[in-house]
Structures are given as structure tokens and as C-alpha cells.
Amino acid sequence: GAVVSQHPSWVICKSGTSVKIECRSLDFQATTMFWYRQFPKQSLMLMATSNEGSKATYEQGVEKDKFLINHASLTLSTLTVTSAHPEDSSFYICSATPGYIQYFGAGTRLSVL
């Protein structure tokens, strides 16, 4: 299957700082990538759809100024959690699709102190 790389896998930051998470499709081009968040023992919650060369589409209830998404190339999308607070601590996962199947990155564990 296709490979999606996500970095970093784990990040700890102080409250008020910003954190950037990268998502790369390694062996295919992805005009669309997706960002999810998973709370403990919960399902994956779609946060936003990242579109190459245009603005991301955010799901209801997700603050676009809080979670900045940049999809500058066909293989890279970034999610920046701005002014992170402890309630932003979570597991963030990206995915990309060359067609019908979404392939996921390994996820990023964000811990905000």
C-alpha cells in the first residue's frame, strides 16, 4: 500500500507555544489530505480536509485559527496547533489518498504542559 509519513511522533510543549506537525505522502501525490484527532477510547474525529493550493475545509466545531493547515505541495500538508493549551493534548493523525483508500500516518502524540 501507499506510505504516509507523519512527524514528529511525539511532542511535549509548554502551554502557549505553537507546534507544527508534518504529513507527507512518500510514494504518491495527494491533492487532498485529512487531519484527524483521537481522544482516548474514542473514534477518529475528522478535523479538516486539506486541499493542495487552496484553503482547508474545517469540520464544524474545529477552530481554523487554532489549527492552521497548510497544503503547499502535492506531498506535504502541515497542521500547526497555535497557542497550545493542555486541552489540546491529544493524538493527531493525518491521512492521504491516491484514490479511494485513505492511508494513515503513524500519528503524533501531543502533550501540552
Added chain:
Amino acid sequence: DQQVKQNSPSLSVQEGRISILNCDYTNSMFDYFLWYKKYPAEGPTFLISISSIKDKNEDGRFTVFLNKSAKHLSLHIVPSQPGDSAVYFCAAKGDSGYSTLTFGKGTMLLVSP
């Protein structure tokens, strides 16, 4: 309103036996269904998918069955192995190639030796 439901939060099976994971959906516009396997602190791994025009798809030990009239699908794992122990997510998508996935809450499968 949950459009994809996995009503069993957990399932325990003995090694060598069959594991059957169930999934129900409510949106008749869904036309493609996927199963993902997820270990803790990792991204989901694609397992198998099925188009709505089929009622069965098989890949090695994994078989997915789709009953459109009942809006029900199931994943069969035969024979089950301890390494299959993970959380299994059912997901559904609409008829656009890049439309978003709707996930169920997952079923934790435990295969004991």
C-alpha cells in the same frame, strides 16, 4: 447522529477460531466501505475494502461481507491469531473519490492463545 455504528466495543476469541466484527450504517449514499486495524499510539492500517456493488471481498484470512438491504457489513478473520489483537474500525465513504471517511467507534479484538 452516528452514521456508522460498531455496537460491540470488544470481542474476545481464541486463537485459531473465527473472529466476526460487525458494522451497521444508516446513510444509503455510502458506496464504499473499509476496515482498518489500529494499535495503540499508531495510525490505522488499511485492511480490506468493499464496493457497494459487491457483497463479498476476500483477502487471505480476511473477508468482508456487505448486506446492502440491511445496511450491514462484517469482517471475518479466519483463523484468528494473537497478532490480530487490536482495535478494528469500520469506515464508509460516499461516491466522490476524495470524499471523507466516516468511522465507527471501533471494536477491540483480543485473540488469546
